[in-house]
Amino acid sequence: MTILLPRAGGGTYRYTPRTEPAVLAPGGAPLTSRTVFSAAHVVADPWADVSPDSPAAVDWEATLAFRRHLWSHGLGVAEAMDTAQRGMGLDWNGAAELIRRSAAEAASVGGAIACGVGTDQLGPGPAALHEVVEAYEAQLALVEETGAQAILMASRALAAAAKSPDDYLEVYGHLLRQCAEPVVLHWLGPMFDPALDGYWGSSGLDTATETFLQVIAAHPGKVDGIKVSLLDAEREVDLRRRLPDGVRCYTGDDFHYPELIEGDEHGFSHALLGIFDPLGPLAAAAVRVLDSGDRAGFRDMLDPTVELSRHLFQRPTRFYKTGVVLLAWLAGHQSHFTMAGGLQSARSLPHISRAYELADRLGLFPDPALAQARMTSLLHVYGVQQ
Template sequence: MIRLPQEDGELRPYEPRTQPPGLLASGEPRPPGLSAGGEPRPSGLSAGGPLLSRTVFSAAHVVADPYADTTPDAPAAVDWDATLAFRRHLWSHGLGVAEAMDTAQRGMGLDWAGAAELIRRSAAEARAVGGRIACGVGTDQLTGPASLARIRTAYEEQLAVVEESGGGQAILMASRALAAAGRGPEDYLDVYGHLLRQAAEPVILHWLGPMFDPALEGYWGSPDLDAATETFLEVVAAHPDKVDGVKISLLDAGREVALRRRLPEGVRCYTGDDFHYPELIAGDEHGFSHALLGIFDPLGPLAAEAVRVLDTGDTAGFRTLLDPTVELSRHLFRAPTRFYKTGVVFLAWLAGHQDHFAMVGGLQSARSLPHLARAYELADGLGLFPDPELAEARMRSLLTVYGVPR
């Protein structure tokens, strides 16, 4: 039994899971017909191999070097071995890696120099193991106000790094500089049109909402989301051969569904909605969303298992596996949403993917102890920890640091 602090300041007893997710409560191996949670697993589920019915990317976090003598304002010190090992973990389950995105703390601890190095290293690792990768392209090397010409040049510089590294697809990320400089829809049409015309391969366009980054308020030229949607779709319609897909991160399932139904033939919708992803990936009679999600960093193996169930045509089985994870995701991504990275890295530490709970920029302090305790409880209940005893021991060590009595 472990005592976990609650939001009201009280300590509540919790009995952690004692068996790894691959075992039943009796300690016996889980039969092939049972899921990680013990529910019946649909027949025909493959134990591995590529995902077939959906393209799925996990936006992966970076692992900090805890021994580096650095400060929150200094360039990030990254543990490259652990960072790349985590990407191999995701690839081993059949997931793609969305590299150097907001989950990797772009603009929140990881600067462009660090992101460029991350892209180069991850792209080389992807080639070595045959993993799928897509990499974020932005303008975060700019400081202070910038003209549209400088913004285009900054985007071009980053696009060149991705293309020259063999880093798979480019993801054109939303730009804080463009949000500040853009006077209306015409500026977005100009900048994105310029970039799409010169992109060597089709890209993914990323619409990141202000809940993820307040500096992106009014993106696509208007704070009115209906007007912004029209501009966004105009960009896509003008260059359908250069747009592989669009990533929508607005936490509004209805808006995403309406938008994906208006995409040109052949242009995919990648959900970035960490609140409604099971229903959006499952889809409806008019279509479905692929996925590019930060929550698939901690959910990687379970997410892959669920999509393999979907590959068999069993939508109900897919929802049975993935629906119970939504409570954890909504907890990690609760407002202020941009600090979700803290919970993601915390769970990676508990799961044994890294040896410490330190983050670039000191962001491990961005969430409260009760928030982290609830994340541990929800993740443990889902069976996300390969070694529950290790997770419990690490949770206890954190509680000790915070002065929680045993």
């Protein structure tokens, strides 16, 4: 059977979906050559009586079930990050509850988890540097209480309050000195969040990089790694090579991840990626191939996924979450295509139709017939008659 899909430039075309999925069963040997985290989405409660301005209503059962799915394939979960709509529908109260529940679930199943620490309880107004520090401290304390690893996320409030690179050195230095365990530092570029333009004290990335490296060098033993989300592979490689011994680079580059994870003669990147939410089983299988020493086989599996990732993360990049949740619904991980803040409407019908086709070609849907039926029902709502 075929399905009628809309084209980006107008009109429609017939697509013939797969009849069998890729065989990617849970289980398998632990991942050894790379540490791999999937930044996981949250499942909204479609029955909740909320508005786009309301706090997110979360379907906790479905949200935690999706994390168990990722853990079952050997992936770690990066919790309460931007993929979970942090700052785009999920407020701090919701994120705090998510962290508590996910950390407890991770402990019960033996899954790896790292959680985002930010300052979003401050809200959109101006804040003083001491208020930024206090907000970070409160979130850090909660994450450490759960036993999860902390990821110090980039802060909109700090970006607005800082007057120079020295302010970043002061704030991060204060936080790192009190961290109980080594943390991950997260550099999120403005393509993911325009409010973070000029982070580390400069819009010039060369200057910002020097400040970032200065923070790390000044606090040996306090930084487990860095997550770089700048969509600039050359810059990530250069930064990776300049890290002190023992500090990992976790790629957050959803455009160039196969080559960055594979690495070169000077080193490689681990992974903490939003695209590994829909790609979880395939990504885990590919890393197991890499674990065996088969670099070509790893690239053969992962390279074909880049077209889908680039599509989901196309500008405006921050709305990639819409495609991630769409694919989770089509794959049967949740019963609906509803998002916190109504973000299911953030991408066009041609965009989500193309996402469906690209994912289907990769064999990502465990039940292709279910995915086709759900996509057909969505198209019908938009007036596309089959």
